[in-house]
Amino acid sequence: MKTRRIGQTGLEVSEVSFGAAALGGLYRACPREQAMETLSAAWDAGIRYFDVAPWYGLGLGERHVGDFLRGKPETEWVLSTKVGRLLRPVPTGTVPDYSYVDPLSFDADYDYSYDGIMRSVEFSYARLGLNRIDILYVHDLGGYTHGAERNAVHLRHFLDSGIRALEELKSSGAIKAFGLGVNEVPVCIDVMTNADIDCILLAGRYTLLDRTAVAELLPLCRRKGTSLVVGGVFNSGILATGPVPGSHFDYMPANDDVLAKVGQMEAVASKHGVPLAAPALQFALRDPLVSSVLIGTARASSLERNMKLLSPAIADSIFPEFDNFTLVAPPLGAEAVRV
Template sequence: MTRPLPVRALAGTPITVTELGFGAASLGNLYRETSDAEARAAVDRAWERGIRLFDTAPHYGLGLSERRLGEALAAHPRDDYVLSTKVGCLLVPNEHPTGRDADFVVPDALRRQWDFSRDGILRSLDQSLARLGTDRIDIVYAHDPDQFGERAAWDAAETLTELRDQGVIGARGVGTNDASQLAELFAADAIDVAMLAGRYTLLEQESALAALEAAVAHAKSVVAVAVFNSGLLATDRPAPDARYDYGPVPDELRARAIALAERCEAFGVTLPQAAIAFPLTHPAVVNVTLGMRTAAQVDRNADLYERRVPPEVWAAVTDL
């Protein structure tokens, strides 16, 4: 039997997660088509490499990611892995289909209806359970509630707290690329964990520190995602066509990424290797979840994770 990777405890919960997680957005045909065989092979390889945290969302391919992930994980005992998905995105019939979804290569017979009310959360969770083919989800995040007003995260957290207290879910959280509300949510014990995208990375070491400090102070946890900053840190040297926050890279950030790469290389460390390892140096961070489309991508990410980074590197990259 494959041994899981090292685990960390999700503070204040009975859940432990492997330090490396599988992000399943690409299983929903993000930007380009992924075959059923490729999707299944990616999940199977992740299992073989010891990954036991798998994350998805209804948004990813209008439910395709959840269905594919659920089918692949059905081969394994339910207690042997941690499953997370997101709520707030209902999938409803699309009255005006165009033939293809905007971001995912899937038919748009369904459309997203964003709803962070109690009824919306409950319906969203029921839909996800059906697509995943499971009777429980370990971690449930409100999906980008900050994009729908200041109250959306709080309204969702209230319902998720109710579900956690009833034992329906294991932990409640918020998935976001905006850290501004997290310190307050942690302090109020509104959530157990935040999935933070692109804001605590080797390139952005300061922007989320208030949220991370609040997590430690209030015994909460953070899952770091988008640690490559949309691809800028994904290669040994920033690629000419690299993106940052899904758009063009500002010149000053490209220069900083190159400087980071040079500092890392002085220690025999690559830029993506350091990008994966950096968030895990903070005591609030329990996991880095990476998007993985194919078995080859799983192997590359797992290999990078397993190459330990000398502690001296962090002192060398903090003054850039």
């Protein structure tokens, strides 16, 4: 698989990457054997960049990914995980419902400070069982997760000291790049106004349907040399399933406006003889600012099906036909499960 560079670093990642949220049991259990089968399918498809987080299954996702990569040549894979939440043990059966099924017996506390980020990295090494993390993303800063008042506190902690932890880790060679892992644009602007970052893992805001990132964030990234890793390309499923009953957008049932627009997009795709999921997956990769497109699943069959959507390449001339049906800045559901 082709690779692209992260920001202005020397780090190259595969154009398609694997997101491990589902391996943490998001919405349905993911036993170890199933996780290994899915990761093997990703590897066999040429994916060499794997993204995980302590949040995914409250440590379970990191354990699965670490177990898998430990048996692979160290020079062939790239790994990112996230900071911003510290896990602490809780009694069995008392884990709050975060939409993860059969998670490990931990809860999470937010900490974006220097000490919190350094502790998070050490804990991730232990859960992964690996001695290398290539990229660190600051997870879920922003008003959607915390509300405006609380986010102001977290943002101050990060800019006052947390960013220094990431800079030290990079300058020491412990990591090769760092950035944000979020579902929203405003916090990206806030951070980039005050600090330089290598990359942003942005979910759901630069897709065939949702172009929220286009007006302000993309030009800023181009000026500052910051790459995007784009997640949520199917916007919680609706760009893969189409506007069928029960389809979801931003982790919630799609409203009538979204259903109508996706129906019109589906008609465009059908006219050109392709499933809507194909242009949805290929859309962001048309932009050289995008280093990788992240796909996530807990089933090998789903992974293999999605990889087939990358070929053949859809002609650039088709994509403008979708532009009249986009949502520019839709609200994110208050109870959304973050990437």
